[in-house]
Structure formats: structure tokens, C-alpha cells
Amino acid sequence: MLDHLDGRTRLHVLIGHPIAQVKSPPGVTRLLQQRGHNAVMVPVHVEPGDVDALLSALSTVRNLDGIIATVPHKFALYRHAATASSRAHVLGAANIARRNNDGSWHADMLDGLSMATAIVTAGGRIDGQRALLAGAGGAGGAIALSLLEAGVERLAIYDIDPGRRDALIARLQMRFGTRVEVGTADPSGCNLVVNATPAGMQPADPLPVMAERLTPDMFVADVITEPVVTPLLQAARRAGCGTQTGVGMYEAALDLMVDFLRGAASDLTAHDSGAR
Amino acid sequence: MLDHLDGRTRLHVLIGHPIAQVKSPPGVTRLLQQRGHNAVMVPVHVEPGDVDALLSALSTVRNLDGIIATVPHKFALYRHAATASSRAHVLGAANIARRNNDGSWHADMLDGLSMATAIVTAGGRIDGQRALLAGAGGAGGAIALSLLEAGVERLAIYDIDPGRRDALIARLQMRFGTRVEVGTADPSGCNLVVNATPAGMQPADPLPVMAERLTPDMFVADVITEPVVTPLLQAARRAGCGTQTGVGMYEAALDLMVDFLRGAASDLTAHDSGAR
Numbered sequence: 204m205l206d207h208l209d210g211r212t213r214l215h216v217l218i219g220h221p222i223a224q225v226k227s228p229p230g231v232t233r234l235l236q237q238r239g240h241n242a243v244m245v246p247v248h249v250e251p252g253d254v255d256a257l258l259s260a261l262s263t264v265r266n267l268d269g270i271i272a273t274v275p276h277k278f279a280l281y282r283h284a285a286t287a288s289s290r291a292h293v294l295g296a297a298n299i300a301r302r303n304n305d306g307s308w309h310a311d312m313l314d315g316l317s318m319a320t321a322i323v324t325a326g327g328r329i330d331g332q333r334a335l336l337a338g339a340g341g342a343g344g345a346i347a348l349s350l351l352e353a354g355v356e357r358l359a360i361y362d363i364d365p366g367r368r369d370a371l372i373a374r375l376q377m378r379f380g381t382r383v384e385v386g387t388a389d390p391s392g393c394n395l396v397v398n399a400t401p402a403g404m405q406p407a408d409p410l411p412v413m414a415e416r417l418t419p420d421m422f423v424a425d426v427i428t429e430p431v432v433t434p435l436l437q438a439a440r441r442a443g444c445g446t447q448t449g450v451g452m453y454e455a456a457l458d459l460m461v462d463f464l465r466g467a468a469s470d471l472t473a474h475d476s477g478a479r
Numbered sequence: 480m481l482d483h484l485d486g487r488t489r490l491h492v493l494i495g496h497p498i499a500q501v502k503s504p505p506g507v508t509r510l511l512q513q514r515g516h517n518a519v520m521v522p523v524h525v526e527p528g529d530v531d532a533l534l535s536a537l538s539t540v541r542n543l544d545g546i547i548a549t550v551p552h553k554f555a556l557y558r559h560a561a562t563a564s565s566r567a568h569v570l571g572a573a574n575i576a577r578r579n580n581d582g583s584w585h586a587d588m589l590d591g592l593s594m595a596t597a598i599v600t601a602g603g604r605i606d607g608q609r610a611l612l613a614g615a616g617g618a619g620g621a622i623a624l625s626l627l628e629a630g631v632e633r634l635a636i637y638d639i640d641p642g643r644r645d646a647l648i649a650r651l652q653m654r655f656g657t658r659v660e661v662g663t664a665d666p667s668g669c670n671l672v673v674n675a676t677p678a679g680m681q682p683a684d685p686l687p688v689m690a691e692r693l694t695p696d697m698f699v700a701d702v703i704t705e706p707v708v709t710p711l712l713q714a715a716r717r718a719g720c721g722t723q724t725g726v727g728m729y730e731a732a733l734d735l736m737v738d739f740l741r742g743a744a745s746d747l748t749a750h751d752s753g754a755r
Contacts, residue, residue: 210501225486253539260536263529
């Protein structure tokens with residue numbers, strides 16, 4: 204898997220808690236090395252109480268070029284960044300950071316863009332669509348923002364926790380106004396349905412939306428990577444919908460993350476800001 | 480080179496400044512994976528002013544199992560260890576640490592043992608020999624201790640800096656008495672000669688000892704890895720001496736380091752102490 208590992212190898216770390224489930228270290232490493240970089244990404248398991256001191260100390264590591272953060276460290280990574288993309292600022296969270304010229308961190312949040320890219324890759328449309336998003340947590344917020352930035356006509360947000368749902372809607376409405384609205388579990392009237400809840404990871408989970416109301420004009424995407432084809436996606440395929448899996452989202456994320464780490468992605472997609 | 484890299488991969492780091500020259504990350508990684516461990520060692524470039532904060536923060540990384548330190552961090556690694564082998568205590572320095580059961584670090588200094596092992600592997604003898612050691616720096620001190628522990632009859636220490644030479648001799652004499660003495664660049668009367676100075680890395684360097692006084696009854700070893708066969712070793716071979724290279728020392732070190740990291744080496748070779 205690794206062609207190069209020596210004293211000149213550039214480091215990238217993925218911080219998380221727990222860590223065993225993460226897939227990016229081998230994926231990012233392979234892509235970086237395929238592109239000719241002597242670089243590696245390794246998993247770093249750190250608990251929330253220790254993450255700030257670790258991030259401060261890691262900043263002094265001279266061969267450390269990048270950091271990916273997964274749950275629950277996306278807020279901490281954002282806090283440690285000197286500069287960030289506008290979407291990271293809106294969400295107050297970042298899943299990735301690279302060095303600025305002065306050694307400080309520039310952060311971005313690529314989770315939502317990864318889903319938006321994956322939907323288009325699988326033949327789905329976003330621009331002008333009426334979308335239903337299930338899940339107003341960290342992944343849901345990032346996806347909501349990217350769907351709005353990619354031009355959905357309307358975005359209805361549904362969550363079993365009304366407080367969390369309304370808080371996300373209120374934040375997005377400040378920027379996107381009435382394009383954002385309260386949704387229900389009923390996808391009727393929408394033509395893009397995205398699940399950003401954990402429902403579907405366990406066999407006994409309820410479906411995140413009313414799958415019996417899915418129709419062939421809808422495109423259905425899911426963030427869950429295990430199982431690859433969730434019960435929601437099974438129902439969507441039976442109903443004749445186009446679909447995208449969480450694995451497809453992850454594959455899109457890999458490319459976006461490596462582009463970002465090499466300094467390309469944010470130049471194309473982010474609205475950088477010089478200071479917080 | 481790496482068969483395994485995923486979210487369950489156990490981490491080891493090599494800290495140094497500079498870092499580009501280090502060889503252990505690929506060597507240790509290969510050996511760990513050959514022995515069936517899902518583990519990797521990566522280079523971490525940190526400057527002296529930042530190393531204490533980094534070592535403290537790294538202690539909180541739950542999947543970090545081991546640390547190797549190279550110049551100038553061997554003293555810092557020793558300071559951060561809760562327990563250490565007797566040879567690390569004597570030298571006040573450590574090149575390697577692994578976790579104790581409570582998560583604290585247990586340190587050892589394997590540099591000298593690596594040279595002693597390499598000499599024996601190459602057919603040299605240590606027990607009962609009369610040794611001349613050139614170089615009273617960090618590597619020299621570690622090698623001196625291991626040669627004495629391995630039973631040299633006498634150890635003469637030579638250094639172009641008399642203060643450094645005498646300080647090392649004084650420390651060793653506290654434990655080994657008159658077996659330790661002041662040496663000169665003249666190897667006459669010795670049958671084991673070890674270079675622990677940098678002399679020989681550059682073509683214009685003077686020889687570390689008087690090579691014209693080498694005789695076939697002497698065994699000559701060198702810590703320098705680049706060039707593999709130093710001018711001193713070339714002269715020794717012309718004189719009919721047995722020799723061992725710095726690369727041979729490094730190969731011995733790899734095995735010792737991986738044994739230590741897996742919890743085996745110090746049980747065999749170190750005199751552990753419970754507290755500092």
C-alpha cells in the first residue's frame with residue numbers, strides 16, 4: 204500500500220474518537236502517493252479532553268502538512284485554524300486543515316461538498332431541485348449548506364429532535380431565507396432525498412423517511428457506509444429511484460480531501476477568509 | 480512496503496531534528512508488519528524548544544505505542560519516561576520508549592547494545608578485550624557503557640574534547656573503576672577499536688584514530704552509516720582486521736528496537752527500575 208516511507212515522508216493525521224472505523228488513512232495515503240508525493244496519513248486516537256493540547260503541539264511538528272478531523276473533533280479543528288473557508292465559518296466546524304505559508308492552519312469543511320459531488324457523479328441533479336434532508340446533526344448541517352450552495356430550489360429539513368432541526372434551519376435561513384423550511388418524514392413533493400442520520404446502520408433501525416412514498420422521479424442518497432446499500436437505498440431502488448451510497452460519498456471525499464491538502468481544492472471551491 | 484494501514488493501525492513515532500536522514504521508520508514498520516502487527520512508525524520532525532509539549536501531548540494519543548528518539552531528543556525522551564532501564568538511568572538518555580500498563584512511558588537506551596551485538600554478529604569479541612573508543616558524545620557514552628557491561632577488560636576513551644572525554648570517564652569510573660581510562664588516537668595495545676565520532680562522513684575528514692597502527696589482531700567497528708565502508712574501515716580491512724559497519728549496527732538496532740517495542744527486549748537485557 205505504501206511505496207514510500209522514509210525520513211523525508213510528509214505527515215498527515217486523522218484525529219478521531221473512536222478511531223477504528225476510519226477509512227481515510229489508507230485512502231488518502233494511496234492517493235497522495237499515486238500523485239507522486241512522499242506522504243502518509245495515519246490515524247491518531249485522541250479523546251475530547253486532550254484534543255486541544257494535541258492540536259497545539261502538532262502545530263509544531265515541522266513535517267506535518269495536514270489534519271483530517273472526524274467525530275467529535277470537527278469543532279476543535281475549526282477552533283485551531285487561523286483561516287477557514289466560508290462554509291467552515293458558517294458551520295463552525297472543519298473536517299480538514301492544511302498549512303498556510305506562515306505555518307498556521309487553513310480549514311475547510313468538505314463533508315457536504317462530498318455528498319453534493321457524489322450525487323452528481325451518480326447522475327443526480329441538485330440545481331433547481333426540491334430536496335428533503337433527514338438529519339440536522341454535523342453531517343446534516345454540512346450537506347444542507349452544500350445543497351443550498353449548489354442551487355436547490357427548496358430544502359426541507361427533518362429531524363426527530365425538533366430543537367436541533369429548528370436551530371439548523373434558523374442558521375441557514377439567515378443566509379438562504381425562505382429556501383430553507385421545516386420538513387417531515389414524508390418525501391412527497393421532493394425529488395432529492397438525502398439521509399444524514401445514523402438510521403440504517405443497524406438492522407432494527409426504522410427507516411429515516413417514509414420509503415413507501417418514494418417515487419421514480421426522486422434521487423435518494425445516504426451517508427451510511429456500512430451497510431453499503433442501506434434499507435432506505437434498497438427501497439429507493441425498488442421504487443425506481445436513482446441512488447448514491449455513503450461509499451460513493453466517501454470516494455468523492457477522498458479526491459476532494461487530497462486536492463485540498465495539495466492546495467488546489469479551496470482555490471476552486473472555497474471562499475477563503477483571512478481571519479476569524 | 481506497508482501491508483496494513485487502517486483505523487486500527489497502532490502508531491509509533493521517531494522524533495528528531497533534523498529528520499530527513501533517519502532510517503528507522505521504514506525498517507521498524509517492515510519488521511513490525513512482518514511479525515504480524517498492524518503498526519507503523521512515522522518520522523516526526525520537532526525542534527528542541529517544542530519537544531516537551533509534543534511528548535506530553537503524544538502521551539494522550541491512545542493508539543501511540545512507542546517512541547524512538549534521535550539527536551537531539553534522547554535526553555527529552557528520558558525525562559518523559561516514568562520508568563527506565565538501568566543503562567538509560569546511567570546515561571540520562573533514552574533512544575526508545577514503550578507504554579507501561581498505566582500508559583506512562585518505559586524507556587531504554589539501545590544504541591550501545593546495538594553496537595555490541597553487531598560486533599559479535601560480525602565475528603568480533605568483546606568479553607576480555609582491550610578496547611579503544613573514539614568519541615565521548617551521546618553515541619560514544621552508550622557504546623562505552625555497553626562494552627563495559629559486555630565485559631571488556633579495559634576501555635580507553637579518546638576524544639578531541641578533553642573535557643567531554645574526562646566527564647564520561649568520571650561517570651563510568653563510578654561504576655566500573657579502573658577498567659575505564661584515558662585513551663589516545665593510537666590503537667596500539669588494543670584489540671577492539673570503535674569509532675563513535677562523525678569523522679569519516681565527509682571525504683576530507685581526518686581519520687578518528689591512527690589507522691597506520693592497526694594490526695590484524697584488532698577488530699574495528701564504526702558507527703557511520705554513510706559511507707558504509709568508511710576510510711577507517713577501509714584501512715582496517717587493508718590491515719587484515721575484522722570489521723563491522725554502521726549499517727550492521729543499524730540492522731542490529733532494528734531487531735533490538737522491535738523486540739523492545741513488543742515488550743521482549745528489556746525483560747532479557749534491562750534492569751528495570753520502578754521509579755525515577
